[in-house]
Amino acid sequence: MKRIATFVKSYKWMWPLIPAIGLIAVFFVLPMIHLFRLSFLKYDPNQIYLPIYTLENFVKFFGDIYFWNMIWVTIKVGLLTTVGVIVLGYPVAYYLTQCYGIERTLLTVGFLMSLFVTMLVTTLGWAILFLPYGLIQQFLEMFGLIAGRLQFIKTVTALVIVLIHIHLPYAILILAASIQAVPEEKMQAARMLGAPNYKVFLNIMIPLTMPGIVSSTTLIFMLAVSSYLVPVLITGYSVRVLPIAIWSYTSELLNWPFAAAISVVLFVITAVGTYLFLVVTNWMTKRGQWEMV
Amino acid sequence: MIREFVLETILQIKGLKKSFGAQQVLKSLNLEIRKGEVVTLLGPSGCGKTTTLHIAAGLLKADAGEIFLRGAPVGHLPPQKRKVGMVFQRYALFPHMTVYENVAFGLRMMKMPSEQIRKEVYDILDVVRLPDVTHKFPSQLSGGMQQRIAFARALVMKPDILLLDEPFSNLDEKLRREMELETRRIQQAVNITTLFVTHNQEEAFVMSNRVAVMNAGQIVRIDSPREIYRDPGSRFVCSFLGDANYLEGRVTGVESDTIFIRVNDLLLEATSSSAVREGGQVAVAIRPERIKISKNESRDARNVFNGVISDVIFKGASLSYRIKVGEIVFDVDKYSQEDDLFMVNDSVYLKFDKEAVLILQIDN
Numbered sequence A: 001m002k003r004i005a006t007f008v009k010s011y012k013w014m015w016p017l018i019p020a021i022g023l024i025a026v027f028f029v030l031p032m033i034h035l036f037r038l039s040f041l042k043y044d045p046n047q048i049y050l051p052i053y054t055l056e057n058f059v060k061f062f063g064d065i066y067f068w069n070m071i072w073v074t075i076k077v078g079l080l081t082t083v084g085v086i087v088l089g090y091p092v093a094y095y096l097t098q099c100y101g102i103e104r105t106l107l108t109v110g111f112l113m114s115l116f117v118t119m120l121v122t123t124l125g126w127a128i129l130f131l132p133y134g135l136i137q138q139f140l141e142m143f144g145l146i147a148g149r150l151q152f153i154k155t156v157t158a159l160v161i162v163l164i165h166i167h168l169p170y171a172i173l174i175l176a177a178s179i180q181a182v183p184e185e186k187m188q189a190a191r192m193l194g195a196p197n198y199k200v201f202l203n204i205m206i207p208l209t210m211p212g213i214v215s216s217t218t219l220i221f222m223l224a225v226s227s228y229l230v231p232v233l234i235t236g237y238s239v240r241v242l243p244i245a246i247w248s249y250t251s252e253l254l255n256w257p258f259a260a261a262i263s264v265v266l267f268v269i270t271a272v273g274t275y276l277f278l279v280v281t282n283w284m285t286k287r288g289q290w291e292m293v
Numbered sequence B: 001m002i003r004e005f006v007l008e009t010i011l012q013i014k015g016l017k018k019s020f021g022a023q024q025v026l027k028s029l030n031l032e033i034r035k036g037e038v039v040t041l042l043g044p045s046g047c048g049k050t051t052t053l054h055i056a057a058g059l060l061k062a063d064a065g066e067i068f069l070r071g072a073p074v075g076h077l078p079p080q081k082r083k084v085g086m087v088f089q090r091y092a093l094f095p096h097m098t099v100y101e102n103v104a105f106g107l108r109m110m111k112m113p114s115e116q117i118r119k120e121v122y123d124i125l126d127v128v129r130l131p132d133v134t135h136k137f138p139s140q141l142s143g144g145m146q147q148r149i150a151f152a153r154a155l156v157m158k159p160d161i162l163l164l165d166e167p168f169s170n171l172d173e174k175l176r177r178e179m180e181l182e183t184r185r186i187q188q189a190v191n192i193t194t195l196f197v198t199h200n201q202e203e204a205f206v207m208s209n210r211v212a213v214m215n216a217g218q219i220v221r222i223d224s225p226r227e228i229y230r231d232p233g234s235r236f237v238c239s240f241l242g243d244a245n246y247l248e249g250r251v252t253g254v255e256s257d258t259i260f261i262r263v264n265d266l267l268l269e270a271t272s273s274s275a276v277r278e279g280g281q282v283a284v285a286i287r288p289e290r291i292k293i294s295k296n297e298s299r300d301a302r303n304v305f306n307g308v309i310s311d312v313i314f315k316g317a318s319l320s321y322r323i324k325v326g327e328i329v330f331d332v333d334k335y336s337q338e339d340d341l342f343m344v345n346d347s348v349y350l351k352f353d354k355e356a357v358l359i360l361q362i363d364n
Helices: A002-010 A010-038 A056-062 A067-097 A099-114 A118-128 A133-144 A156-180 A185-193 A196-209 A211-226 A229-232 A241-252 A257-282 B049-057 B097-109 B112-126 B144-157 B173-190 B201-207 B225-230 B235-240
Strands: A041-044 A048-055 B010-019 B023-034 B036-041 B064-069 B084-087 B161-165 B193-198 B210-214 B218-223 B246-252 B258-263 B266-271 B281-286 B292-294 B304-314 B316-327 B329-334 B345-352 B357-360
Touching: A002 A010, A010 A156, A010 A257, A041 A056, A048 A257, A056 A067, A056 A257, A067 A156, A067 A211, A067 A241, A067 A257, A067 B201, A067 B258, A099 A156, A118 A156, A118 A229, A118 B097, A156 A211, A156 A229, A185 A196, A196 A211, A211 A257, A211 B345, A229 A241, A229 B144, A229 B173, A241 A257, A257 B329, B010 B049, B023 B049, B023 B193, B023 B218, B036 B049, B036 B201, B049 B161, B049 B193, B064 B235, B097 B112, B097 B144, B112 B144, B144 B173, B161 B329, B193 B201, B201 B225, B210 B225, B210 B235, B218 B225, B235 B246, B235 B281, B235 B304, B235 B357, B246 B329, B258 B281, B266 B357, B316 B345
Parallel strands: B036 B193, B036 B210, B084 B161, B161 B193
Antiparallel strands: A041 A048, B010 B023, B010 B064, B210 B218, B246 B258, B246 B281, B258 B266, B281 B357, B292 B345, B304 B316, B304 B345, B316 B329
16 A cells, blocks of 8 residues: 555656546547557448458558559648748748847737638638639739639649648748747858858758758648648549548448548558658758757 | 067958947947957947957948958958858857868868868867867867867868957856967967957956957057056046056146145045146046055155055955045955955055056046
């Protein structure tokens, strides 16, 4: 009894963690275990699944070129979105760290405000712009740049543009925090040693802000490949990405084991992709060997 | 010690002006530094010394005025186009590069062949006496070592002038003294022209051939350390260069080599100065180490005053006495090893040479 009492006492510091750990365990870990199990169960048209373990869901998935293509489109959308967000977001984040006072407050509030607008509204706004005979088409026709119906709304390009727009604020805020952490003097020192601006950026800024680049890249990639609402509203079924297939097998075809299998594939892709990206950037910037001074 | 420089002017600053918003930081600053010279900008924080350095480096643009390096105007050039080296306050080493890569960075930017880079890097690391740390990262080095690497990184570029922005302010007292001497050694070893910025008077004296004391965006006095210490000229400069007893009085008599100053009941004698006239108000300063104390009254009655010790402060190598002479309190420093030590309430006689009485301008 006494030993139990001491044990409980020595782990007293963990008490505040219990609600969060409990939430994660009940609403994330348990469903994930269930999902993983489901992906190995046999599909049955009447009972949805039978308690028989099988690999047939994965065999079906990887045996079909249609699904391989879907993986490729999903990864392509994820990568294009991520690259677009980082390339567009980095200069803005840098500018944000360089301005002061009211300008900075207004900019920050502006980025945060756009997060208050629900993704549904933002996406519908874009859908209206992209519609055949919508605003973009009218505008382009006004200048005689195009004639006839615009084939824009159902494309990967349109999807990536909307995903970039929606995810930009997250990346800017994360990147700004990591750019802020690099002392101005490091850049000045590089300049005084004869480095032109692009070399200061490549040799000093990129390696020193790599933690921010990695975390925003990871976050944006995961959000983009798992995005469901935006593909549904912008491209419908004409651009097939994994989340749409998951939804369709879950709600329309009621083949839950197969939907679970696609989910597991998507999960593994994001996990492995993120891990590889971390390993490569760590190796490139020699992370772990040095500390900020 | 006071060397005569008849050498080429390396850096010339003419009529430099700079404001940040409504605040004028530099008001028409002029400065000239000759080859091999170490000039210190000494002043309190906010006096514009760091701004001057940053403008010389090209990191800031001046509102007016021009900067010349070896006679050529450089005000329009970005920092990478000037042959100027800089050691930053926090060294600004690149934490993700090894010591070798840090020192080689500038040479690589010049596209120097790697064999030659290797030689130059090892040569300069020998000069700063750190040849064995090339593979280490800055975070694995002590503060003093990081600083020497920062010096090596700037010096390996063979700049026309080296700018030092309070490089010792992050070091503890003992290391600071060590690095002052080390920097002086490196500076002399490569004979590099140096503009040094500090708010520490002792650093300025140890390092420099000339000290420029700055206040409110202007150089108020520029001369050799000894000359400035001997004749500070104004109360601001005097107070910045160490402790002093400040008195104000009236000139009661002027002779060929002596002036007489009445401060309350005391009559001081000082060497004559063109800055005073009979009957005028005058401010004077007396350094605490220039005052002698004895138990017995001296035969010579000039600049001798009787007082009572009100406090004794032990400082290690020195002792500080507070002595009341009538209404006036004098601080007097003595070596603590001296035989004649006094106690509180001892009655003593103060004595100082008339050369010890520094005549100051009266500040408005």
